[in-house]
Amino acid sequence: MDILDKERLKECRLKLGITKQEAAKRVQISQPAYLRYEAGSRNPSIQTIAKMAEVFSTSTDYLVGKSADPTPNRIVVVQNESPSLFFLIETCKNLNASQLTRLTAYAKALSNAAPDSEK
Template sequence: MNLSEKIIDERKKKGWSQEELADKLDVSRQSVSKWEGGLSTPEVEKIVKMAELFGVSTDYLLNYKVEKETENNLYEQKPLRVVSLNEATEFLSVRAEVLKKIALACAICVTSPIIPLILIGSSYFKALDLPLGGAVAIAFLFLLIHVSFAVVIFIRQGFKLEKYHYLLKEKFVLGEGVEKMVKEKLAQMRNGGIAALCAGIVLCILGAMPIVIGALMEVSNFTLVCLTAALLFVVSIAIYLLAGICGGCVSYRAFLHNKNK
Protein backbone atom coordinates (compact mmCIF):
# COMPACT_ATOMS: atom_id res chain seq x y z
CA MET A 1 0.00 0.00 0.00
CA ASN A 2 1.08 3.55 -0.66
CA LEU A 3 0.81 6.43 1.80
CA SER A 4 -2.73 7.45 0.84
CA GLU A 5 -4.01 3.88 1.19
CA LYS A 6 -2.32 3.51 4.58
CA ILE A 7 -3.91 6.72 5.85
CA ILE A 8 -7.35 5.45 4.82
CA ASP A 9 -6.71 2.01 6.33
CA GLU A 10 -5.40 3.30 9.66
CA ARG A 11 -8.13 5.95 9.95
CA LYS A 12 -10.84 3.34 9.47
CA LYS A 13 -9.21 1.04 12.04
CA LYS A 14 -9.60 3.85 14.58
CA GLY A 15 -13.20 4.39 13.50
CA TRP A 16 -12.54 8.05 12.66
CA SER A 17 -14.13 10.08 9.90
CA GLN A 18 -12.03 12.34 7.70
CA GLU A 19 -13.30 15.30 9.72
CA GLU A 20 -12.31 13.68 13.04
CA LEU A 21 -8.81 12.94 11.77
CA ALA A 22 -8.55 16.49 10.44
CA ASP A 23 -9.46 17.91 13.88
CA LYS A 24 -6.78 15.81 15.57
CA LEU A 25 -4.20 17.01 13.05
CA ASP A 26 -5.43 20.62 13.10
CA VAL A 27 -6.02 20.68 9.35
CA SER A 28 -9.12 20.94 7.15
CA ARG A 29 -11.17 17.92 6.09
CA GLN A 30 -10.35 18.79 2.48
CA SER A 31 -6.64 18.32 3.25
CA VAL A 32 -7.27 14.81 4.56
CA SER A 33 -9.43 14.06 1.54
CA LYS A 34 -6.61 15.15 -0.81
CA TRP A 35 -4.07 12.98 1.08
CA GLU A 36 -6.30 9.94 0.84
CA GLY A 37 -6.99 10.62 -2.81
CA GLY A 38 -3.29 10.90 -3.57
CA LEU A 39 -3.73 14.49 -4.75
CA SER A 40 -1.29 15.92 -2.21
CA THR A 41 1.25 14.74 0.36
CA PRO A 42 1.11 15.64 4.08
CA GLU A 43 3.86 17.74 5.59
CA VAL A 44 6.49 15.89 7.60
CA GLU A 45 5.15 17.11 10.94
CA LYS A 46 1.67 15.86 10.01
CA ILE A 47 3.07 12.45 9.07
CA VAL A 48 4.82 12.25 12.44
CA LYS A 49 1.59 13.22 14.20
CA MET A 50 -0.39 10.64 12.24
CA ALA A 51 2.12 7.95 13.14
CA GLU A 52 1.58 8.80 16.84
CA LEU A 53 -2.20 8.82 16.47
CA PHE A 54 -2.29 5.55 14.56
CA GLY A 55 0.29 3.87 16.79
CA VAL A 56 2.61 3.01 13.89
CA SER A 57 6.06 4.13 12.83
CA THR A 58 6.70 6.85 10.28
CA ASP A 59 8.74 4.29 8.34
CA TYR A 60 5.61 2.18 7.96
CA LEU A 61 3.63 5.11 6.56
CA LEU A 62 6.33 6.24 4.14
CA ASN A 63 8.28 3.14 3.20
CA TYR A 64 6.85 0.34 1.09
CA LYS A 65 9.65 -2.05 2.09
CA VAL A 66 8.90 -1.62 5.77
CA GLU A 67 5.32 -2.55 5.05
CA LYS A 68 6.37 -5.81 3.41
CA GLU A 69 8.69 -6.74 6.27
CA THR A 70 6.32 -5.87 9.09
CA GLU A 71 2.86 -6.22 7.60
CA ASN A 72 2.05 -9.46 9.41
CA ASN A 73 3.26 -8.21 12.79
CA LEU A 74 1.69 -4.79 12.37
CA TYR A 75 -1.87 -6.04 12.48
CA GLU A 76 -1.14 -8.34 15.43
CA GLN A 77 0.03 -5.46 17.58
CA LYS A 78 -2.46 -3.77 19.86
CA PRO A 79 -2.96 -0.14 18.82
CA LEU A 80 -1.57 2.35 21.31
CA ARG A 81 -4.15 4.13 23.42
CA VAL A 82 -4.64 7.82 22.70
CA VAL A 83 -4.83 9.66 26.03
CA SER A 84 -7.25 12.58 25.94
CA LEU A 85 -6.80 15.88 27.78
CA ASN A 86 -9.54 15.08 30.31
CA GLU A 87 -8.14 11.59 30.89
CA ALA A 88 -4.63 12.90 31.46
CA THR A 89 -5.83 15.69 33.77
CA GLU A 90 -7.85 13.25 35.88
CA PHE A 91 -5.00 10.72 36.10
CA LEU A 92 -2.37 13.27 37.08
CA SER A 93 -4.68 14.84 39.66
CA VAL A 94 -5.42 11.45 41.23
CA ARG A 95 -1.77 10.42 41.12
CA ALA A 96 -0.64 13.65 42.81
CA GLU A 97 -3.18 13.10 45.60
CA VAL A 98 -2.15 9.45 45.93
CA LEU A 99 1.52 10.40 46.19
CA LYS A 100 0.76 12.83 49.01
CA LYS A 101 -1.14 10.17 50.95
CA ILE A 102 1.57 7.58 50.35
CA ALA A 103 4.11 10.14 51.59
CA LEU A 104 1.89 10.63 54.66
CA ALA A 105 1.84 6.86 55.25
CA CYS A 106 5.64 6.77 55.00
CA ALA A 107 5.84 9.62 57.50
CA ILE A 108 3.51 7.69 59.84
CA CYS A 109 5.81 4.66 59.64
CA VAL A 110 8.81 6.81 60.52
CA THR A 111 7.03 8.41 63.49
CA SER A 112 5.63 5.10 64.78
CA PRO A 113 8.63 4.42 67.10
CA ILE A 114 8.42 7.87 68.78
CA ILE A 115 5.89 7.05 71.51
CA PRO A 116 7.36 3.56 72.14
CA LEU A 117 10.83 5.12 72.49
CA ILE A 118 9.63 7.69 75.01
CA LEU A 119 7.54 5.19 76.98
CA ILE A 120 10.24 2.54 77.23
CA GLY A 121 12.98 5.14 77.76
CA SER A 122 11.06 6.89 80.52
CA SER A 123 10.44 3.57 82.26
CA TYR A 124 13.99 2.25 81.83
CA PHE A 125 15.66 5.48 82.95
CA LYS A 126 13.11 6.05 85.75
CA ALA A 127 11.80 9.30 84.32
CA LEU A 128 8.24 8.04 84.92
CA ASP A 129 6.91 5.67 87.54
CA LEU A 130 5.90 3.07 84.94
CA PRO A 131 6.80 -0.65 85.03
CA LEU A 132 9.05 -1.66 82.13
CA GLY A 133 6.79 -4.56 81.18
CA GLY A 134 3.76 -2.28 81.01
CA ALA A 135 5.70 0.28 78.98
CA VAL A 136 6.75 -2.39 76.48
CA ALA A 137 3.18 -3.70 76.18
CA ILE A 138 1.73 -0.22 75.57
CA ALA A 139 4.55 0.63 73.15
CA PHE A 140 3.98 -2.57 71.15
CA LEU A 141 0.22 -1.93 70.93
CA PHE A 142 0.77 1.66 69.82
CA LEU A 143 3.34 0.58 67.22
CA LEU A 144 0.99 -2.08 65.84
CA ILE A 145 -1.92 0.37 65.50
CA HIS A 146 0.32 3.05 64.00
CA VAL A 147 1.83 0.79 61.34
CA SER A 148 -1.54 -0.85 60.56
CA PHE A 149 -3.00 2.58 59.84
CA ALA A 150 -0.15 3.29 57.43
CA VAL A 151 -0.61 -0.07 55.68
CA VAL A 152 -4.31 0.67 55.16
CA ILE A 153 -3.38 3.95 53.49
CA PHE A 154 -0.86 2.18 51.21
CA ILE A 155 -3.46 -0.40 50.12
CA ARG A 156 -6.25 2.11 49.53
CA GLN A 157 -4.04 4.36 47.42
CA GLY A 158 -2.90 1.38 45.36
CA PHE A 159 -6.53 0.62 44.49
CA LYS A 160 -7.11 4.21 43.39
CA LEU A 161 -4.40 3.89 40.73
CA GLU A 162 -5.52 0.45 39.57
CA LYS A 163 -7.88 1.86 36.90
CA TYR A 164 -4.95 3.76 35.37
CA HIS A 165 -2.60 0.76 35.14
CA TYR A 166 -2.21 1.22 31.39
CA LEU A 167 -0.77 4.70 31.95
CA LEU A 168 1.73 3.34 34.46
CA LYS A 169 2.89 0.23 32.61
CA GLU A 170 2.23 0.75 28.91
CA LYS A 171 3.24 3.17 26.19
CA PHE A 172 0.56 5.53 24.94
CA VAL A 173 -0.01 8.44 22.58
CA LEU A 174 -0.89 11.90 23.85
CA GLY A 175 -3.99 13.52 22.44
CA GLU A 176 -4.22 17.13 21.36
CA GLY A 177 -3.24 19.63 24.04
CA VAL A 178 -2.07 17.06 26.59
CA GLU A 179 1.66 17.65 26.35
CA LYS A 180 1.15 21.41 26.53
CA MET A 181 -1.00 21.03 29.66
CA VAL A 182 1.56 18.80 31.39
CA LYS A 183 4.43 21.18 30.62
CA GLU A 184 2.42 24.15 31.91
CA LYS A 185 1.67 22.27 35.15
CA LEU A 186 5.33 21.39 35.51
CA ALA A 187 6.29 25.04 35.12
CA GLN A 188 3.77 26.01 37.82
CA MET A 189 5.01 23.31 40.21
CA ARG A 190 8.73 23.84 39.65
CA ASN A 191 9.27 26.54 42.30
CA GLY A 192 7.24 24.68 44.91
CA GLY A 193 9.07 21.44 44.14
CA ILE A 194 12.49 23.06 44.47
CA ALA A 195 11.47 24.70 47.76
CA ALA A 196 10.18 21.38 49.12
CA LEU A 197 13.37 19.61 48.05
CA CYS A 198 15.60 22.17 49.74
CA ALA A 199 13.47 22.20 52.89
CA GLY A 200 13.51 18.40 53.09
CA ILE A 201 17.28 18.22 52.77
CA VAL A 202 17.81 21.01 55.31
CA LEU A 203 15.48 19.32 57.81
CA CYS A 204 17.34 16.01 57.48
CA ILE A 205 20.66 17.76 58.14
CA LEU A 206 19.51 20.02 60.97
CA GLY A 207 17.39 17.32 62.59
CA ALA A 208 20.47 15.40 63.68
CA MET A 209 22.21 18.44 65.18
CA PRO A 210 20.44 18.38 68.59
CA ILE A 211 21.54 14.76 69.14
CA VAL A 212 25.14 15.58 68.26
CA ILE A 213 25.10 18.65 70.53
CA GLY A 214 23.39 16.71 73.31
CA ALA A 215 25.97 13.94 73.14
CA LEU A 216 28.82 16.46 73.27
CA MET A 217 27.24 18.19 76.26
CA GLU A 218 26.77 14.81 77.97
CA VAL A 219 23.05 15.22 78.60
CA SER A 220 21.12 12.43 80.30
CA ASN A 221 20.33 9.22 78.49
CA PHE A 222 16.59 9.91 78.62
CA THR A 223 17.18 13.33 77.05
CA LEU A 224 19.03 11.62 74.18
CA VAL A 225 16.05 9.30 73.76
CA CYS A 226 13.73 12.31 73.52
CA LEU A 227 16.07 13.98 71.01
CA THR A 228 16.03 10.80 68.91
CA ALA A 229 12.25 10.86 68.95
CA ALA A 230 12.33 14.50 67.84
CA LEU A 231 14.70 13.58 65.02
CA LEU A 232 12.26 10.94 63.78
CA PHE A 233 9.50 13.55 63.75
CA VAL A 234 11.63 15.98 61.74
CA VAL A 235 12.62 13.23 59.29
CA SER A 236 8.95 12.33 58.81
CA ILE A 237 8.23 15.93 57.76
CA ALA A 238 11.18 15.82 55.36
CA ILE A 239 9.88 12.58 53.85
CA TYR A 240 6.46 14.11 53.28
CA LEU A 241 8.00 17.13 51.57
CA LEU A 242 10.32 15.05 49.38
CA ALA A 243 7.85 12.30 48.44
CA GLY A 244 4.56 14.18 48.57
CA ILE A 245 5.49 17.53 47.06
CA CYS A 246 8.54 16.75 44.91
CA GLY A 247 6.90 13.48 43.89
CA GLY A 248 4.21 15.46 42.07
CA CYS A 249 6.81 17.01 39.76
CA VAL A 250 8.42 13.62 39.19
CA SER A 251 4.98 12.17 38.40
CA TYR A 252 4.37 14.69 35.62
CA ARG A 253 7.84 14.11 34.15
CA ALA A 254 7.32 10.33 34.27
CA PHE A 255 4.01 10.74 32.44
CA LEU A 256 5.72 12.53 29.55
CA HIS A 257 8.58 10.02 29.55
CA ASN A 258 6.20 7.06 29.27
CA LYS A 259 4.48 8.33 26.13
CA ASN A 260 5.26 6.59 22.88
CA LYS A 261 8.13 8.28 21.05
Protein backbone atom coordinates in the same frame (compact mmCIF):
# COMPACT_ATOMS: atom_id res chain seq x y z
CA MET B 1 6.44 11.44 -6.04
CA ASP B 2 4.15 10.23 -3.29
CA ILE B 3 5.63 10.30 0.18
CA LEU B 4 2.60 9.03 2.07
CA ASP B 5 0.98 5.65 1.34
CA LYS B 6 -2.63 6.73 0.93
CA GLU B 7 -3.96 3.17 1.29
CA ARG B 8 -2.23 2.76 4.65
CA LEU B 9 -3.53 6.12 5.80
CA LYS B 10 -7.07 5.07 4.92
CA GLU B 11 -6.55 1.65 6.55
CA CYS B 12 -5.40 3.29 9.80
CA ARG B 13 -8.41 5.63 9.82
CA LEU B 14 -10.85 2.79 9.18
CA LYS B 15 -9.20 0.69 11.89
CA LEU B 16 -10.12 3.44 14.36
CA GLY B 17 -13.62 3.57 12.90
CA ILE B 18 -13.56 7.33 12.36
CA THR B 19 -14.64 9.57 9.51
CA LYS B 20 -12.29 11.62 7.37
CA GLN B 21 -13.63 14.70 9.15
CA GLU B 22 -12.77 13.23 12.56
CA ALA B 23 -9.33 12.17 11.32
CA ALA B 24 -8.63 15.72 10.15
CA LYS B 25 -9.73 17.07 13.52
CA ARG B 26 -7.49 14.64 15.43
CA VAL B 27 -4.50 15.37 13.20
CA GLN B 28 -5.26 19.09 13.64
CA ILE B 29 -5.46 19.90 9.94
CA SER B 30 -8.29 21.10 7.72
CA GLN B 31 -10.68 18.56 6.29
CA PRO B 32 -9.81 19.50 2.68
CA ALA B 33 -6.11 18.95 3.42
CA TYR B 34 -6.82 15.54 4.94
CA LEU B 35 -9.00 14.59 1.97
CA ARG B 36 -6.15 15.45 -0.42
CA TYR B 37 -3.67 13.37 1.60
CA GLU B 38 -5.94 10.33 1.65
CA ALA B 39 -6.70 10.77 -2.07
CA GLY B 40 -2.98 10.97 -2.80
CA SER B 41 -3.24 14.30 -4.58
CA ARG B 42 -1.02 16.11 -2.08
CA ASN B 43 1.91 15.19 0.15
CA PRO B 44 1.89 16.20 3.82
CA SER B 45 4.88 17.65 5.64
CA ILE B 46 7.08 15.43 7.76
CA GLN B 47 5.54 17.04 10.85
CA THR B 48 2.03 16.17 9.64
CA ILE B 49 3.05 12.57 8.94
CA ALA B 50 4.48 12.36 12.47
CA LYS B 51 1.19 13.68 13.89
CA MET B 52 -0.76 11.16 11.78
CA ALA B 53 1.41 8.34 13.11
CA GLU B 54 0.73 9.51 16.67
CA VAL B 55 -3.02 9.81 16.11
CA PHE B 56 -3.31 6.44 14.35
CA SER B 57 -0.95 4.63 16.78
CA THR B 58 1.46 3.55 14.10
CA SER B 59 4.92 4.52 12.89
CA THR B 60 5.90 7.09 10.31
CA ASP B 61 7.81 4.34 8.50
CA TYR B 62 4.57 2.38 8.12
CA LEU B 63 2.68 5.40 6.76
CA VAL B 64 5.34 6.13 4.15
CA GLY B 65 5.76 2.49 3.12
CA LYS B 66 9.24 1.92 4.55
CA SER B 67 8.01 -0.79 6.94
CA ALA B 68 5.31 -3.44 6.82
CA ASP B 69 5.04 -3.35 10.62
CA PRO B 70 2.27 -0.99 11.79
CA THR B 71 3.45 -1.11 15.41
CA PRO B 72 4.22 2.38 16.70
CA ASN B 73 7.87 3.15 17.41
CA ARG B 74 7.03 5.97 19.82
CA ILE B 75 4.19 6.91 22.13
CA VAL B 76 3.36 10.40 23.33
CA VAL B 77 2.06 10.64 26.88
CA VAL B 78 0.56 13.97 27.86
CA GLN B 79 0.83 14.68 31.58
CA ASN B 80 -2.58 16.25 32.09
CA GLU B 81 -4.32 13.48 30.08
CA SER B 82 -2.58 10.51 31.75
CA PRO B 83 -0.89 11.72 34.94
CA SER B 84 -0.25 8.25 36.39
CA LEU B 85 1.33 6.94 33.20
CA PHE B 86 3.37 10.12 32.84
CA PHE B 87 4.65 9.75 36.42
CA LEU B 88 5.55 6.11 35.80
CA ILE B 89 7.55 6.97 32.68
CA GLU B 90 9.35 9.82 34.43
CA THR B 91 10.21 7.48 37.31
CA CYS B 92 11.52 4.82 34.93
CA LYS B 93 14.00 7.28 33.42
CA ASN B 94 16.00 7.15 36.66
CA LEU B 95 16.06 3.36 37.07
CA ASN B 96 19.08 1.23 36.25
CA ALA B 97 18.92 -1.70 33.80
CA SER B 98 18.27 -4.28 36.52
CA GLN B 99 15.42 -2.27 38.02
CA LEU B 100 13.87 -1.74 34.58
CA THR B 101 14.07 -5.46 33.84
CA ARG B 102 12.31 -6.27 37.13
CA LEU B 103 9.66 -3.61 36.58
CA THR B 104 9.02 -4.83 33.04
CA ALA B 105 8.61 -8.41 34.25
CA TYR B 106 6.20 -7.23 36.94
CA ALA B 107 4.19 -5.18 34.44
CA LYS B 108 3.90 -8.17 32.10
CA ALA B 109 2.77 -10.44 34.94
CA LEU B 110 0.29 -7.83 36.14
CA SER B 111 -1.08 -7.38 32.63
CA ASN B 112 -1.50 -11.11 32.14
CA ALA B 113 -3.20 -11.53 35.52
CA ALA B 114 -5.73 -8.71 35.09
CA PRO B 115 -9.26 -9.80 34.14
CA ASP B 116 -10.42 -8.54 30.73
CA SER B 117 -12.88 -6.18 32.38
CA GLU B 118 -9.99 -4.31 34.05
CA LYS B 119 -7.81 -3.94 30.90
